[in-house]
Amino acid sequence: MLPLQTIRERAEALAIALDKRGLDARPLLSRALGLDQERRNLQTRLDQTLAEANRLSKEIGVLFKSGKGEEAQALREESARLKEVAKELQDQLGTAAEALQETLYLLPNIPHASVRPGQSEADNEVVFESGEIPKLPEGAQPHWELAKQYDLIDFELGVKITGAGFPVYKGKGARLQRALISYFLDCNTAAGYQELQVPHLVNEASGYGTGQLPDKEGQMYQVPEDGLYLIPTAEVPVTNLLRDVILDRSELPVKYTAYSPCFRREAGSYGAHVRGLNRLHQFDKVEIVRVEEPENSYAALEAMVEHVKGILDALRLPYRILRLCGGDLGFTSALTYDFEVYSTAQERWLEVSSVSNFEAFQANRLKLRYRDAGNKPQLAHTLNGSALALPRILAGILENYQDAEGIRIPEVLVPYTGFDRIG
RNA sequence: GGAGGAAUGGCAGAGUGGUCGAUUGCGGCAGUCUUGAAAACUGUUGAGGGUAACACCUCCGGGGGUUCGAAUCCCUCUUCCUCCGCCA
Known part of the structure; x- marks a missing residue:
């Protein structure tokens, strides 16, 4: 599997090298890049949601200890809502990550510079x-x-x-x-x-x-x-x-x-x-x-x-x-x-x-x-x-x-x- | 195959619901001291994602669940240890 980093940095160079295998990898490469972008966007949104949920949880703990049960209750509801959002994002992230993985599995290694193009x-x-x-x-x-x-x-x-x-x-x-x-x-x-x-x-x-x-x-x-x-x-x-x-x-x-x-x-x-x-x-x-x-x-x-x-x-x-x-x-x-x-x-x-x-x-x-x-x-x-x-x-x-x-x-x-x- | 116990950072080993990514020791790295080394002392020391850099997120054998919150509770799988059975 090609390191994703390499694909991000020089997708076109890889495509040219893969031509030597008789494979036009451009569609796969651009799909991988698209999925990577999507995955990262989802990851960022999920992280933000989880960060908020973590913050709330700590706050709830503090409120309970200081006997402010009612305020805590309100935050618990907010927390439950965040959990729903997180679950949804998690699913989407999983789907995107899996699709990315499958795409990466389809890409063969990059031939070395000394490798000649050829059919068989x-x-x-x-x-x-x-x-x-x-x-x-x-x-x-x-x-x-x-x-x-x-x-x-x-x-x-x-x-x-x-x-x-x-x-x-x-x-x-x-x-x-x-x-x-x-x-x-x-x-x-x-x-x-x-x-x-x-x-x-x-x-x-x-x-x-x-x-x-x-x-x-x-x-x-x-x-x-x-x-x-x-x-x-x-x-x-x-x-x-x-x-x-x-x-x-x-x-x-x-x-x-x-x-x-x-x-x-x-x-x-x-x-x-x-x-x-x-x-x-x-x-x-x-x-x-x-x-x-x-x-x-x-x-x-x-x-x-x-x-x-x-x-x-x-x-x-x-x-x-x-x-x-x-x-x-x-x-x-x-x-x-x-x-x-x-x-x-x-x-x-x-x-x-x-x-x-x-x-x-x-x-x-x-x-x-x-x-x-x-x-x-x-x-x-x-x-x-x-x-x-x-x-x-x-x-x-x-x-x-x-x-x-x-x-x-x-x-x-x-x-x-x-x-x-x-x- | 049956019955019990266990799985935490490179290793050892704490931690039984909240400020724990995790006390401590060893090891590693850097520094002080020394002509140099050792010892001693001080600091530092997991991986992945993310960022210009921070922030932030995930990971305490794997997977699932309970909860606002899980290393900690529940289910399940795997592996290891002890005892029994079988066996090259």
Whole structure:
């Protein structure tokens, strides 16, 4: 949610920036400003009424104590009248505030200056490429074939016990999965991120805090009996740890990392591109989250990008980095870099990480603040990224590391797997 | 799941109908003293709205109610503690 203050101060600049998303926000912005004005007018009138009522109450107390019952009685009637007025104003205020809130929820974050206008992922900008795309042996297989051949992942078993998109990892496949989680967590903690284990179900307030609610409710699995949601990413519980918190400046930056399974309904996706590990309803991910002072947040974003690069370099996977265009940018993000690993056998790029700066957009909903140099509470900036998402990394390793005899294990993972090849 | 008790400012902990946004202690910040520090002493120290700045309004776990007036009384929900039951 955009801070109202920002909208008041530079609505037109915001509208121009939002054009890059292909959205004409002017009607929404002017509606927000109108509702804000209305809300403030009502608030002022309500405050005045309440101030008068408070004054009367004190007077009545004094009159009673000095035995002037009759005068008090007259004031009580006046007070009752004020109460009626206050109630009416209160209702109107509630309506205006709610309408304002709903309007603000519809406004996405402002794209950063470096974000290019664009319609879709086709307009994303490749800003970095690394690694060589390996020449695969004769008869190279896509990862779902390899997974079957070496009995690493059983997709059918997952269908049996749960449904499509819930694979069962077996033997060396399961071990490789666990190795990746441990390796990623070790990389992240070595870079100063504090490791956390967090709940995998969250309440409604947390869903609103990070912006999954109200608009993306259909993408989350729900437990209505208890009013809970299965997390679509560890970002939700981790970032919400700091909901309604005012941090001291000395506590910044906050750097967290957490492994979690992620649950996504992926309503509406289908087709050839969802085969194997490409798109799942449950997958594993190691997330990194940072909270920064506004002036540091873009330096922090670059640091996160460098960190993720380091992990992919160590795994020796061919990858590229995209700067998302306005049309592909997430609702809550101001600037996002996507990392994609090349799937040799499928001959396509697979997204394995998305690193974003949300500036104050999430913090505004979360009421996540810090005390600035003047000791005044200010909204902090939040950032997060995957470091990394497991399934497509696994797919990339299986496909890129296959040779005539089987699959090699990336060197850095061998201490974690305990074996150096499959097959 | 059953029975009791509790929820107040960063923390501890007063406050049972009116002048209480809230005594006090600790912690934090500033000052006095000191070569410096500590100790001692003095002052200051919640959040949001609102204002040019004041004024003013709201908030004592959440929601609702009684009353001219609620931290204080009533209802309800949530959470925590104690006891019992069940259990990885």
